[in-house]
Amino acid sequence: MHMKLGQITTIIISSAEVAQEVLQTHDLLLSNRTVPQAVTVFNHDHFSLPFMPVCDLWRDLRKICKNHLFSSKTLDASHALRCKKLQELLCDIDRSNLIGEAVDVGKAVFKTSLNFLSNAFFSMDFVNSAGETDEYKGIIENLMVDPQGIRGVSAAYVEKLFHILDSYISKRLKLREGKDYVTNNDMLDNLLNISQENGQKMDNTKIKHLFLDLFVAGTDTTSYTIEKAMAELIHNPNAMSKLKEELQQIIGIGNPIDESDITRLPYLQAVVKETLRLHPSAPLLLPRKAKIDVKIKGYIIPQGAQILINEWAMGRNPNIWDNPTLFSPERFLGSEINFKGQHYQFIPFGSGRRICPGMPLAIRMLHTMLGSLINSFDWKLENGDRDIDQPLRAIPIRVNKV
């Protein structure tokens, strides 16, 4: 589909075959981005990994993400902190269980996702108490919901966030000056090491902008996916009981899921895939921009045009999926199809050069949080048969360990 959005020629692609042409065959020429106005706050567009064009700084940042921030070694270093945050989430839910109160699932997992990320970034919580959640959710949401037009409030939120990040960086720099400082290998230490070795490659400004991007890109995407998975499971008791059965058999009833358990849980993995198919948190991925005219299937994509890949439509296309609107994790059992960017009918994390660099952390967060919420509690909708597109409110009932 071809349309004009404001001044920008926009091409929307809803076929897996054409998506492959864009993301594989012509990836090099179609990997720039269109920059939303909101991203220009505090010159963020000059530093923003998701929105800068393919350039030397972008290549450096992608390499840093791959080799330092999202490598197994760095993620393993913050594993214990994520286990602690997961326990805290389960304790919070337990409190609602004790008083028979419904949980706003999106809000609860948002707080945990934010703290998972901030602990991977700087080994400390970004949200310390329930009362602060709204403020930080406000910061992130505000940056996300206003991608086209800058409102004064967006700039104020970015300023607030930068202020907090500045204080984390200067505290850490002070600590690192101490003789007895022992690195904990979190992302901030990794970035400060790079900046010490090569101040051109990394400095405090770049660190701040990078963390801003990672918070925005990583929190809402993760919590939205978990909320939708929970809603689908509650609406589909058959899938819910199959998942519970797998978790009880392999993990033991009532126990939390560890990151090392994920590979042994094929049904849980299938539930996550099925949720990403029906509810991709980036339904149009992120916009690409043509560097020069590119010919695809006889049509010219003109230089400067914006290309949106309609992942939402591909996930519901009856020519690709049987019973496409049915939530059926079984379709992925024994199937080769994964979300790592080679199966163009299913690319919730994108594909090619600009594929989501945070996927290794997202995979850990999605499976452990979702699996633990399901294995530790039974869930009942607060208001009977609620619409799946509404925010999920459900009453948890603790299942006892045997």
Ligand code: HEM
């Ligand atoms: C359910 C979780 C997530 C989903 C579905 C998701 C999806 C996506 C998608 C579709 C893109 C655009 C890919 C493209 O243009 O081909 C993207 C880019 C990106 N994601 Fe994620 N993401 C998730 C979690 C995360 C996390 C946890 C982080 C980091 C903490 C992260 C960081 C990024 C960054 C930095 C980019 C921009 C990459 C670039 O433009 O070069 N994402 N993500």
